[in-house]
Amino acid sequence: MRPQDLRVALFSGNYNYVRDGANQALNLLVGYLLEQGVKVRVYSPTSQRPAFEPVGDLVKVRAMRLPGGRGEYKLAWGLPPESRRDLAAFAPNLVHVSAPELLGHAAVAWARRNDVASVASLHTRFETYPRYYGMAFLEPVLEHLLTRFYNRFDRVVVPSPSMGALLREWGVTTPIGIWSRGIDHARFNPGRRDLAWRRSLGIADDATVVGFLGRLVKEKGLGVFARVATELRRRGVPHTVLVVGEGPARDWFAQAVPEAVFAGFLSGDALACAVASMDVFFNPSVTETFGNVTTEAMAAGVPVVAARATGAVDLVVEGETGFLVPPRDIAAYADVIARIVADPALRRSMGEAAHARAAEYRWDSANRAVLDTYLALMRSRASRT
Structure with missing residues (x-):
């Protein structure tokens, strides 16, 4: 089996209509697969004004x-008739599902019914979402449903070893591989730091900037971030909060952290400049399976303070590139941020170590692992016939 022999139908709940880390990774994967000669067709809800042009x-x-x-x-309410007709005409020999929603369920059912190889990739810890909306009691139910979902596939790829271990704890028995993530190192690096850009936002050159980067939704840990900011103010820790991103919880977050500077949604070189211009990157989210924003901050030479949760535990070296904190321990977050703020030498050494560690994350090697998973699965199926 060669890459040119693969015909991959990729199913996504959001391939390009709202920008997020998951669909950025999927588009980069599709671009890589097409370069290797793989035939790919993507099935997803769309929008008249997508966030970016799709690859493939x-x-x-x-x-x-x-x-x-x-x-x-x-x-999407499953696979409608016109999508099924298109899928049958494309005649994939491998189905890749990227989200455990109704479209993903319909896609894996189609693959099993038609004896087509199937791979799932896991991008987000959806089972944690209910806790941010007062429904934490639903988490065990979602874990059970997700376990059943991933056990229907021939292979599962996850972004980090900690996510693989979590799936095994749930009871997923499907073979699990690692699809890590890469970084655009030409874009995210310490050389992008720009004090003039900070000044344009009213941030002084000598201010220590504690940054947030991501969609402004509560499941990104905004509540914890706000409580930590309040605690830092209470302690008199000198800092400036910089928020990069947009989302439906923006107004709520602005009220919760009234002293914050909001830079809005940024992309490309402007985003790289914003990240490198931070002094501490604070990521209290527990919904991450990898944490693209964490590696981008590391590549930019910024120390990271993150929740001790999946994704971050595979990226942050405790006491060397940053600190990992129990997810809801407000005082502990404030302790380590205050320590970094008070010690410029520690801040520099952690930033340098983070930059060096981030160098190992490359998109080509990450995406090659997915292609290798496809080919190994196809060879395994062929050997059984």
Whole structure:
């Protein structure tokens, strides 16, 4: 089996209509696969004004907007007839599903029914979301449903060893591989730091900037971030909060952290400049399976303070590139941030160590692992016939 023999149908709940780390990774994967000669067709809900142009052939799947104030996202009710016809005409020999939603369930059911190889990739810890909306009691139910979902595939790829271990704890028995992530090192590096850009936002040259980067949604740990900012103010720790990103919780977050400087949504070189211009990157999210924003901050030479949770535990070297803190320990977060703020030498050494560690994350090697998973699976299936 050669890469040129693969015909991959990739299913995504959001391939390009709202920008996030998951679909950035999927688009980079598709670009890599196409370069290797793999034939790829992507099935996803779409938008008339997508966040960015898709990589590869994108087939629209009918969907409805999510209720409950999250209308920026769409939900496909399985595979409608026109999508099934297109899928049959494409005749994939491998189905790749990137989200455990109704479209993903329909796709793996189609693959099993038609004896087509199947791979799932895991990008987000959806089972943690209910805790941010007062429904933590649902987490065990979601864990059970996700375990059943991933056990229907021939292979599962996860971004980090800690996520693989978590799936095993749940009871996932499907073979698990690692699809890590890469960094655009030409873009994210310490040389992008720009004090003039900080000044344009009213941030003094000698201010210590504690930064947040990501979509402004509560499941990114905004509540914890706000409480830590309040605690730092209470202790009199000199710092400036810089928030990079947009989302439905922006107004709530602005009220919770009234002293913060909001830079809005940034991309490309502007984003790289913002990240490198931070002094501490604070990521209290426990929903990450890897943490692209964490590695981008590391590549930019910024120390990281993160929740001791999946993803971050594979990236941050405790006491060397930053600190890992029990996810909801407000005092402990404030302790380590205050320590970094008070010690410029520690800040520099951690930033240098973070930059060096981030050098190992490369997109080509990460995406090659997915292609190798595809080929190994196809060879395994062929050997059984």
